[in-house]
Amino acid sequence: xxxxxxxxxxxxxxxxxxxxLALGEYLLDDLERRGWGTETVxxxxxxxxxxxxxxxxxxxxxVILAYPLYVFxxxxxxxxxxxxxxxxxxxxxxxxxxxxxxxSAADGPRxxxxxxCGFPExxxxxxxxxxxxxxxxxxxxxxxxxxxxxxxxxxxxxxLRERGPLxxxxxxxxxxxxxxLHDGRDVPAEAVRLMAKPMIPARxxxxxxxxxxxxxxxxxGAGDRLDDRPFVTP
Amino acid sequence: MNALIxxxxxxxxxxxxxxxxxxxxxxxxxxxxLDDWVxxxxxxxxxxxxxxxxxxxxxQCVHADAGRDVSRxxxxxxxxxxxxxxxxxxxxxxxxxxxxxxxxxxxxxxxEQGGQTGHxxxxxxxxxxxxxxxxxxxxGEPARVFAAQVARMASNLSPRRHGAVVCDxxxxxxxxxxxxxxxxxxxxxxxxxxxxxxxxxxxxxxAAAATGPAAPTAPDGDRVExx
Numbered sequence: 001x002x003x004x005x006x007x008x009x010x011x012x013x014x015x016x017x018x019x020x021l022a023l024g025e026y027l028l029d030d031l032e033r034r035g036w037g038t039e040t041v042x043x044x045x046x047x048x049x050x051x052x053x054x055x056x057x058x059x060x061x062x063v064i065l066a067y068p069l070y071v072f073x074x075x076x077x078x079x080x081x082x083x084x085x086x087x088x089x090x091x092x093x094x095x096x097x098x099x100x101x102x103x104s105a106a107d108g109p110r111x112x113x114x115x116x117c118g119f120p121e122x123x124x125x126x127x128x129x130x131x132x133x134x135x136x137x138x139x140x141x142x143x144x145x146x147x148x149x150x151x152x153x154x155x156x157x158x159x160l161r162e163r164g165p166l167x168x169x170x171x172x173x174x175x176x177x178x179x180x181l182h183d184g185r186d187v188p189a190e191a192v193r194l195m196a197k198p199m200i201p202a203r204x205x206x207x208x209x210x211x212x213x214x215x216x217x218x219x220x221g222a223g224d225r226l227d228d229r230p231f232v233t234p
Numbered sequence: 235m236n237a238l239i240x241x242x243x244x245x246x247x248x249x250x251x252x253x254x255x256x257x258x259x260x261x262x263x264x265x266x267x268l269d270d271w272v273x274x275x276x277x278x279x280x281x282x283x284x285x286x287x288x289x290x291x292x293x294q295c296v297h298a299d300a301g302r303d304v305s306r307x308x309x310x311x312x313x314x315x316x317x318x319x320x321x322x323x324x325x326x327x328x329x330x331x332x333x334x335x336x337x338x339x340x341x342x343x344x345x346e347q348g349g350q351t352g353h354x355x356x357x358x359x360x361x362x363x364x365x366x367x368x369x370x371x372x373x374g375e376p377a378r379v380f381a382a383q384v385a386r387m388a389s390n391l392s393p394r395r396h397g398a399v400v401c402d403x404x405x406x407x408x409x410x411x412x413x414x415x416x417x418x419x420x421x422x423x424x425x426x427x428x429x430x431x432x433x434x435x436x437x438x439x440x441a442a443a444a445t446g447p448a449a450p451t452a453p454d455g456d457r458v459e460x461x
Contacts, residue, residue, distance in 0.1 A: 014283045044280070068283065072386040073324045076280040076331035083327055119344070119351040127323075127386055130379050134322040206344040206351060213342040217289040226342070230293040231309045233359035234236065 005037040006181075007060040007109075009053070011067025011078035013044045017157035023114045023149070024066030026160045026171060030178035031062070043077045050084045057085055060109040062181055063141070065132065068152060069117035073128050082135045089139040108141035112177065112187055114195075116152030118209070120202035122195075124150070145187030147173055147195040153209060154199045169197040235426040237266035238311035238361075242273050242318040242329020243368065249403020250368055254317065256410045257366060264418065264425045266313060273328040276300045280331050287338035293356055294338050304335035313362045313423060316384065320367040320400055323379025333387070340390065352390050362423055363388045365398035366414065373400070395429060397421030 008028045012018035025040070032038045039056050046053045057063055067078045074082070089108060113132045115125040129146040136143040149170060160167045160174075173195035180188050200208075217223045239257070243250040261268060278300040286296030287305075295302045308314050318329040325333060340353040365384035369376060381398035388396035399417035401410045418424045 012283060013280050018283075047280075070281065070283070070330075070334045071336060072390070073330060073333075073383060075283070076327055076334050079321060079324065079330045080327040082322060086322075121350050123350070127379060127383055130375075131322040131324045131383075134376055134379065138322065202346075202351065206346070209344045210342075213289060216285075217292070220290045222290055222292055225292050226288070227356075228292040229357055231306045231357075233309055233357050234312055 003035065003037050004061045005039070005059055006031045006062045006064060007056045008038070008040045009063060009065045009078075009081060010040060010042045011065060011075055011081070013075050013077050014157075015044075018068065019116050019152040019155040019157055020066040020068050020114070022155050022157055022160055023116065023147075023170065023174065024064050027064055027112075027114070027174045027178055030175060031181065034178065034182045036182075043081045047077055047080060050081070053081055053084065054088050057088075057109065062110045062112060062144070064112050064114065066114040067128075069115055069119075069125050069128055072124065074131060082132075082139075086135060086139045089141070093140060108136075108139055110142045110144040110181070110186075111136045112144045112181065113146040114149070114174075115146065116149040116155070118151075118153050120151045120198060120200075120205040122148045122150035144181070145192065147177065147187060147192060149195050149199075151199050151202075151205045153212075154205070166199045169194045170199070235265065235267055236269060236311050237261050237313040237315060238269045238271060238307050239315045239317055240271050240273060240329060240332055242316070242326045242332065244274060244319070244326065244328065247319050247368060250319070252407065253366070253368055253401050253403050253410055256407050257315070257317065257414060260411055260414050260418075261315070266426060269307060269311065271307065273332050276303075278304075278331060278335070281334035281337070285342070288342040292338075295335060301332075301335040304332050305338040308336060308361060309339055309357055309359065311361045312426065312429070313364060316363070316365045318365075318367055320369040320376050320380045323376040324383050336391070355391065360391070360394055362394065362421065362429060363391065363396040364417065364421060364423060365396075366417075367398065367400040368403055369400050370402060370404070376400075395422045397423065 006028060008024040010021050010024060012020040028038045041053050041056050067074055113129060115128055117124045125148040129148060132146065133143050154166055155163060160171050173191040176191040177187050180186065217226050258268060279297060287294055290296050316329060318326045339356050341356050343354055344351050345354055363384060365380060367380045377400040380400055384396060384398040397417050397420055399413050401413055423429050
């Protein structure tokens, strides 16, 4: 049997490690242990030359798009990547796809998304998930589902194993997803539920975030300028 | 009375120029003074996600390119028009790149707002928001998601008025104009005066009073209409 291939698209524009990378690599590593070939593409780095992105997607059985929520949507580099992948798919098909929203006529790879946001409530991510589903329908990919996490700041870009009990539910969600993908199934409902489980209570998350902003601003010598209003309003 | 058009269309977007012409004409006729920003002609790197605009140079991006102009121009506007090809129900790359740079207009603090967490605005001034999308089929699921995206963005940027409309460029100028006018009216933005803003002719002390809260007869700011 031919070795199956999973590609992780990291949608975080941050130059270093990110929570998106941490979540995506945990799933990718699990698939690798199951014998899959794996590849990671940082979407920020392929903006000027998308050939690596297009080649990776072309040979993928499963594409995992991991991204942070930016202004209630995908970050711009991830939007650009999806635009290019849809264009490539259209050219490949020779005509515009007319595919059911459930992806039933899809012949492209499976698409799984992992989205995290800086708000404690995962529901902020819902619209961006719908956009990814619409992309899959337009590109002729099979929509396999989304894992949605609130309070992504808790991960701090560190490997999930290092986050101990805080990330236990997220790890279980990703393990269940890996098992399902390996068996040719979509993201299980139980994995969706586990990923959506808050890592810490919302009130505590808000307090910790606000403390963190003050501490970081003070470290940059901007502690007394957090409320600056540099622009003139009408 | 200033309307900023953030034009996120690509050079090859079919029918974009025709729809833009109708948009400019109708906003101008309604009394809005236009700041037309064609984003594809602007050199702007994507947001780095480094939050320097909150913790290093509060209120503006740490990188000195056109990304810094986004919050400045949005803050100076009374109405922000998001003009884009509907892209999987969302904004095009060019528009999203600019919109991602809007966060300096927010404060970093997380606050509970109506049962969910959000950021308070940095400025008291809240520009109205209108999404104008282009799609070959002007209804259906992408249009619904597009309108929801504008409304969601509005929920954090807190404009008193917002709305969205999706236009099929093949519909013709008259129909496109009708839909734009209907969307503006539904959001209470038919004219600067209707939006509770001064008109050029009314400038002066009386006009200052007119820039207060919206008239009680105006539609609810939470409404989003897909005309």
